[in-house]
Amino acid sequence: MKNAKQRWSRGRGAWILLFLFVFVLCRKEEKTSFPSPERLPFPAADFKPEAPFQGKIVFQSDMDGDNEIFLLTSEGMVKLTDNSWEDIYPRWSPDGSTVAYASNPEGNYDIYLLPIEGGSPSRVTSSAADERDPAWLPDGQRLLFAVEEKKGLSRQSDLWLLDLRTGSKEKLIPDFRGTNFLADASPRAPLIAFTGRRLMGWDVFLFDMEKRMTRELVQGGKSCRPRFSPDGQSLVYVSSVADGKGDIWVMAWDGSGQRRLTERNETYDYFPSWSPDGRQVVFCSNPRSGYADQGEWAILVVDVNTGEARPLFNSTGRDVFPDWSK
Numbered sequence: 077m078k079n080a081k082q083r084w085s086r087g088r089g090a091w092i093l094l095f096l097f098v099f100v101l102c103r104k105e106e107k108t109s110f111p112s113p114e115r116l117p118f119p120a121a122d123f124k125p126e127a128p129f130q131g132k133i134v135f136q137s138d139m140d141g142d143n144e145i146f147l148l149t150s151e152g153m154v155k156l157t158d159n160s161w162e163d164i165y166p167r168w169s170p171d172g173s174t175v176a177y178a179s180n181p182e183g184n185y186d187i188y189l190l191p192i193e194g195g196s197p198s199r200v201t202s203s204a205a206d207e208r209d210p211a212w213l214p215d216g217q218r219l220l221f222a223v224e225e226k227k228g229l230s231r232q233s234d235l236w237l238l239d240l241r242t243g244s245k246e247k248l249i250p251d252f253r254g255t256n257f258l259a260d261a262s263p264r265a266p267l268i269a270f271t272g273r274r275l276m277g278w279d280v281f282l283f284d285m286e287k288r289m290t291r292e293l294v295q296g297g298k299s300c301r302p303r304f305s306p307d308g309q310s311l312v313y314v315s316s317v318a319d320g321k322g323d324i325w326v327m328a329w330d331g332s333g334q335r336r337l338t339e340r341n342e343t344y345d346y347f348p349s350w351s352p353d354g355r356q357v358v359f360c361s362n363p364r365s366g367y368a369d370q371g372e373w374a375i376l377v378v379d380v381n382t383g384e385a386r387p388l389f390n391s392t393g394r395d396v397f398p399d400w401s402k
């Protein structure tokens with residue numbers, strides 16, 4: 077009887093322990109399933125990029141199936157989003173504390189802000205249209221993005237400006253005839269560079285926010301994706317005029333001195349972004365396609381003075397849209 081009671085007591089103790097264990101597990105599960113970004117070391121703790129570099133690069137990759145945002149440094153790589161929907165086109169805030177990107181958990185794309193030190197992403201647009209291609213103004217308080225909507229059989233994109241302090245929005249270039257998107261703000265002047273199409277092909281344009289005037293910087297319908305250098309003096313962009321596919325080019329902010337930076341005739345070379353010191357440009361290369369969702373994209377770095385390019389990162393997925401911060 078005593079033995080039985082002891083056994084029962086021990087058995088009850090074991091049940092209580094088991095209950096506590098399951099309770100703790102459930103609590104832990106509850107905590108980890110909260111929709112905050114998981115910072116998983118990926119693919120391995122000892123992973124290193126192919127060449128060391130200063131600062132931090134965010135980029136988009138579908139290496140796990142759908143697109144996620146990744147953070148790459150010389151120390152390794154971290155996954156900033158981890159979910160089953162699309163997370164695309166990351167851009168650093170000017171102070172390097174926040175990443176803006178586009179994501180479609182609701183079915184259409186909205187702009188989200190992710191604090192890099194931790195915490196959940198916050199959604200800053202909520203229309204039924206697709207909001208994409210975010211870019212920060214140098215004050216870190218205003219965001220540019222493209223609103224893409226179906227118009228008959230084609231799609232129309234327009235640039236909008238959002239004030240994060242007040243939530244007020246305005247269409248940036250109301251008199252632009254044709255699609256305009258992929259904006260980038262000068263860090264030093266009230267200028268916005270963007271990609272536009274008036275009739276045929278894509279060209280690089282400049283919008284003066286004070287004079288409310290637009291001018292075309294590159295003509296011919298074969299250029300896109302301008303990005304201002306950190307000193308605001310130069311623009312890096314993509315042109316397919318030399319090889320019919322796409323290369324990284326640089327020019328002065330006013331469109332003068334256009335110069336081919338990568339002479340890579342065999343590949344589509346796209347998605348440039350400056351290093352924080354303005355001496356290098358990170359870009360992506362693909363032997364088969366200029367579209368971000370096709371072929372095999374790898375990330376490279378080119379020296380702005382010498383034109384020498386070297387590989388930086390290449391996963392099994394499509395690694396695109398790198399953006400570099402201090």
Ligand SMILES: [Ca+2]
Binds near residue numbers: 142161162
């Ligand atoms: Ca995802």
Ligand SMILES: [Ca+2]
Binds near residue numbers: 185201204205206207
């Ligand atoms: Ca939307």
Ligand SMILES: [Ca+2]
Binds near residue numbers: 322340342343
């Ligand atoms: Ca090329």
